[in-house]
Amino acid sequence: MRVFEFLRGKKGAMGIGTLIIFIAMVLVAAVAAAVLINTSGFLQQKAMATGKESTEQVASGLSALRVIGIHDGSQINYLAIYISPNAGSAPIDLNQTKILITDGKEKAVLKYGGSDKYYNLSAGGEVTNLSLAAWNLSAGQFGIIVLQDADHSCQPSTPVIDKGDIVALTINASAVGLDLAPRTTVTGSVIPEFGAPAVIEFTTPASYLDTQKIIQLQ
Structure with a gap:
């Protein structure tokens, strides 16, 4: 009974002080909710961007279809690496692609030599025609000869290859500086801006025949 009498003698806090405390609590809750919402939105966008980049990195890349060489009877002087994007790959910019190749003694890192090192076979000719501009190369350069490009995405200044293209x-x-004499082991890779590289690995023949100037190496 005394407990009830004690409670009946108490009154709820009223006045401006209580109102200020209530408003402060509401404001703190609102700020906390806004921070949580902004943080969750940022994390969601970051996760989506990371997922997209990871998918491109895994699904994209290049495949080496074959490698041919042109020799002078004592060593191979010219190489052509046939590449195509992997199935499901995003478009690949050859301006940002590098070739790493070594003969076990010398190592070369090559980049696209520019629009004057480009040729499209739709204009006629053969890949192995050394008079083509794509073969007129200096140290540190590779050229591009387009074999198949239905959507014309691979242009001299913007050499981008996508599904179905072969260059x-x-x-x-x-x-x-490569010395590709007989029985030389050559390794390397064609490394795109993102995605899996195309692997190069072959051993040159035991001898070079004058009747067969063009040989398939890989």
Whole structure:
């Protein structure tokens, strides 16, 4: 009974002080909610961007279809690496692509030589025609010969390859310091801006025949 009498004698806090405390609590809750919403939105966008980049990195890349060489009877002077994007790959900019290649003694890092090192076979000719501009290379350069490009995405100044495209990347082995004598093991890769690289690995023949100037190496 005394408890009830004690409670009946109490009154709720009223007045401006209580109102200020109530408003402060509401404001703190609102600020906390806004921070949580902004943080969750930022994290969601970051996760989506990371997922997209990871998918591109895994699904994209290049595949080496074959490698051919042109020799002078004693060593291989020119190489052509046929590449194509992997299935499901995003478009790949060859301006941002590098070729790493070594003969075990010398190592070369090559980049696209520019629009004057480009040729499209739709204009006629053969990949192995050394008079094409794509073979006129200096140290540190590779050229591009377009074999298949239905949507015309691979242009001299913007050499982008996508689904179904096939191009040959040309290398002047002598100009970059490679000694491709018989029985030489060559390794390397064609590394795109993102995605899996195309692997190069072959051993040159035991001898070079004068009747067969063009040989398939890989």
